[in-house]
Amino acid sequence: MRIVALSDLHLGDASRARVAAIAQAALGADADVLVLAGDCAANGPERIPEALALLSSFPGPRLLVPGNHDLWQREPPFDTWHIYDEVIPAIAAEHGFHCLDREPLIFGDMAFVGCMGWYDYSFRQTRAPAPDITVTPIDVARDEEGQVAFSAVPGATAGQWEDLVAADYAPGGLIWQTEGAPHAAMWNDAAHLDWGRSDPEMARHFAGRLREHLDYAAGRTARIAAVTHFVPFAELADYHLEDPKRAFARAYLGSPLLGEALLATQGVELVIYGHRHRQEVREVRGLVTADAGVAELDAGPLLLTLPD
Ligand SMILES: [Fe+2]
Numbered sequence: 001m002r003i004v005a006l007s008d009l010h011l012g013d014a015s016r017a018r019v020a021a022i023a024q025a026a027l028g029a030d031a032d033v034l035v036l037a038g039d040c041a042a043n044g045p046e047r048i049p050e051a052l053a054l055l056s057s058f059p060g061p062r063l064l065v066p067g068n069h070d071l072w073q074r075e076p077p078f079d080t081w082h083i084y085d086e087v088i089p090a091i092a093a094e095h096g097f098h099c100l101d102r103e104p105l106i107f108g109d110m111a112f113v114g115c116m117g118w119y120d121y122s123f124r125q126t127r128a129p130a131p132d133i134t135v136t137p138i139d140v141a142r143d144e145e146g147q148v149a150f151s152a153v154p155g156a157t158a159g160q161w162e163d164l165v166a167a168d169y170a171p172g173g174l175i176w177q178t179e180g181a182p183h184a185a186m187w188n189d190a191a192h193l194d195w196g197r198s199d200p201e202m203a204r205h206f207a208g209r210l211r212e213h214l215d216y217a218a219g220r221t222a223r224i225a226a227v228t229h230f231v232p233f234a235e236l237a238d239y240h241l242e243d244p245k246r247a248f249a250r251a252y253l254g255s256p257l258l259g260e261a262l263l264a265t266q267g268v269e270l271v272i273y274g275h276r277h278r279q280e281v282r283e284v285r286g287l288v289t290a291d292a293g294v295a296e297l298d299a300g301p302l303l304l305t306l307p308d
Pocket of ligand 1: 038039067068069229274275
């Protein structure tokens with residue numbers, strides 16, 4: 001079985017021509033199944049129909065999970081659950097895509113199982129990105145006019161990068177200083193979506209959903225291919241970054257709970273994921289993992305072949 005996989009298309013005004021070329025390459029890959037592993041759109045669901053339309057002539061099953069960018073809204077009130085549960089599945093159905101977050105799809109002897117997943121700061125970079133860097137967590141939210149606003153986290157003071165703990169990533173921002181003026185890093189989800197629950201709770205929620213879908217599939221087929229948007233294993237997130245902004249963003253890469261669910265299920269052969277923007281196929285703990293990201297300028301669709 002040949003699978004053509006894509007993630008992180010990030011369709012927006014600036015990327016239209018490039019995304020169209022990547023979609024053409026995917027259509028020309030002569031694959032049996034098409035997988036979109038999240039972040040079709042750069043800035044929310046409005047552009048997802050255009051992204052899916054570019055791929056809707058693919059003749060085999062067309063599968064997707066959303067990514068965080070697909071959920072974004074410009075300003076509050078944020079309606080993240082509605083976008084995830086209703087808006088994106090409706091767009092998918094309209095374009096002949098199967099939303100794996102709703103239910104698995106069995107094709108031949110293979111079950112395709114997936115859900116977006118979420119992050120719980122487990123993959124944060126604990127080593128300082130630069131020497132002599134001091135950091136202060138800062139809260140990112142929207143003010144009454146809908147503008148992004150930074151505000152102090154009660155009790156937070158400047159400290160060492162190595163002393164940051166998981167909870168320091170919950171407010172979504174970081175002031176950092178090496179020499180000269182301080183800089184701010186922010187995680188954009190903090191200003192574009194709201195689940196009404198903490199990120200670690202959401203990571204548990206989605207890992208539970210993935211586990212349910214895996215159990216369902218394992219009772220019906222011996223072979224499973226899984227899809228998530230967020231990174232499922234620590235091994236895939238353990239690179240060191242020297243740019244403080246990018247090092248900060250590592251905390252939001254994914255959750256090991258996704259990987260635990262995958263390892264607890266018999267028959268998982270392949271895990272397709274995205275979000276890192278580093279296309280790569282690598283074996284992790286006996287599973288073939290494939291980052292299908294096409295965000296890097298020289299990346300195209302990823303073609304994966306599973307034995308019959
Ligand atoms: Fe993402």
